[in-house]
Amino acid sequence: GQQLNQSPQSMFIQEGEDVSMNCTSSSIFNTWLWYKQDPGEGPVLLIALYKAGELTSNGRLTAQFGITRKDSFLNISASIPSDVGIYFCAGLAGGTSYGKLTFGQGTILTVHP
Amino acid sequence: NAGVTQTPKFRILKIGQSMTLQCTQDMNHNYMYWYRQDPGMGLKLIYYSVGAGITDKGEVPNGYNVSRSTTEDFPLRLELAAPSQTSVYFCASHTRGQSEAFFGQGTRLTVV
Numbered sequence: 001g002q003q004l005n006q007s008p009q010s011m012f013i014q015e016g017e018d019v020s021m022n023c024t025s026s027s028i029f030n031t032w033l034w035y036k037q038d039p040g041e042g043p044v045l046l047i048a049l050y051k052a053g054e055l056t057s058n059g060r061l062t063a064q065f066g067i068t069r070k071d072s073f074l075n076i077s078a079s080i081p082s083d084v085g086i087y088f089c090a091g092l093a094g095g096t097s098y099g100k101l102t103f104g105q106g107t108i109l110t111v112h113p
Numbered sequence: 114n115a116g117v118t119q120t121p122k123f124r125i126l127k128i129g130q131s132m133t134l135q136c137t138q139d140m141n142h143n144y145m146y147w148y149r150q151d152p153g154m155g156l157k158l159i160y161y162s163v164g165a166g167i168t169d170k171g172e173v174p175n176g177y178n179v180s181r182s183t184t185e186d187f188p189l190r191l192e193l194a195a196p197s198q199t200s201v202y203f204c205a206s207h208t209r210g211q212s213e214a215f216f217g218q219g220t221r222l223t224v225v
Contacts, residue, residue: 006155008208012209031212033213033214039217041218042205042216042217042218042219043156043202043203043214043216043220044216045213045214048212048213050212060201064122067200086156090214091200092212097169099141099144099161099163099169100158100161100169101144101146101158101161101205101207101214102171102173103148103155103156103157104154104155105155106154106155108153
């Protein structure tokens with residue numbers, strides 16, 4: 001089945017530092033998505049990527065859809081304490097698995113003031 | 114606008130009992146999903162549906178069943194609860210052509 005490998009599993013950084021995390025897959029996805037989950041809540045969408053090579057920003061967040069359609073990265077610049085949470089990549093499949101939305105294992109981000 | 118509503122929020126089941134986790138959305142979304150999230154882990158897809166009358170297995174479907182008789186509702190059924198099904202369950206939905214999936218608040222299930 002489709003597997004998303006997300007790294008790193010966790011990050012401990014100082015406020016103001018930049019953060020980078022990525023996701024790779026053995027399968028091609030039509031859409032790559034990045035979500036954030038706060039404790040006790042469901043995930044919330046940060047950025048959606050629809051085309052291979054697409055680079056999209058949302059405030060301090062930047063994400064790219066890899067050219068091969070099998071990978072994506074998320075960068076957070078100038079981190080702040082409220083960036084703390086779990087970040088998930090997700091891939092939306094096409095073809096015979098059309099509509100299947102698969103999540104990576106998550107990256108736990110801790111920001112020290 | 115209620116969005117995605119899950120009930121119950123919390124439940125404790127005894128081994129072997131059955132229950133249905135309810136999920137309803139009022140956004141007329143075609144796509145609906147059930148995930149489970151174990152402590153400190155990611156979201157694992159249990160079942161999904163691309164429209165009323167259509168369901169497909171995800172990564173971890175064993176021990177669960179679903180139905181999609183209407184666009185709004187996507188209940189998840191546990192027939193014989195086992196301790197391994199202790200988890201937080203999330204329902205999500207999105208519309209065709211718009212990939213942002215909206216999540217419910219989750220159902221925290223404990224099987225003892």
